Amino acid sequence: xxxxxxxxxxxxxxxxxxxxxxxxxxxxxxxxxxxxxxxxxxxxxxxxxxxxxxxxxxxxxxxxxxxxxxxxxxxxxxxxxxxxxxxxxxxxxxxxxxxxxxxxxxxxxx
Numbered sequence: 674x675x676x677x678x679x680x681x682x683x684x685x686x687x688x689x690x691x692x693x694x695x696x697x698x699x700x701x702x703x704x705x706x707x708x709x710x711x712x713x714x715x716x717x718x719x720x721x722x723x724x725x726x727x728x729x730x731x732x733x734x735x736x737x738x739x740x741x742x743x744x745x746x747x748x749x750x751x752x753x754x755x756x757x758x759x760x761x762x763x764x765x766x767x768x769x770x771x772x773x774x775x776x777x778x779x780x781x782x783x
Contacts, residue, residue, distance in 0.1 A: 676719045681760045688763035711763065714744050718751065718758045730771055
């Protein structure tokens with residue numbers, strides 16, 4: 674089985690930076706741990722990225738190309754194309770995912 678290349682989009686990098694900056698105000702150590710853990714979860718997608726679930730909110734409306742990792746309270750949305758895994762979005766699971774997905778994934782065509 675071939676390995677996949679994991680690529681972070683600018684939007685996803687910005688999402689992660691924003692989350693880490695917020696957490697850093699309480700604890701730099703926790704922020705570092707979460708940053709590296711999320712990066713590692715995503716890097717693990719190099720092997721069999723199809724193992725993660727399709728985003729349920731999109732699956733309900735027949736859109737099957739977006740998958741997600743759930744890490745603690747964050748959802749990491751990605752798509753797979755041509756042996757590449759594109760990390761598209763990192764969002765707190767308490768936020769309204771439909772609005773964010775519509776804005777970011779559907780309108781921008783990512």
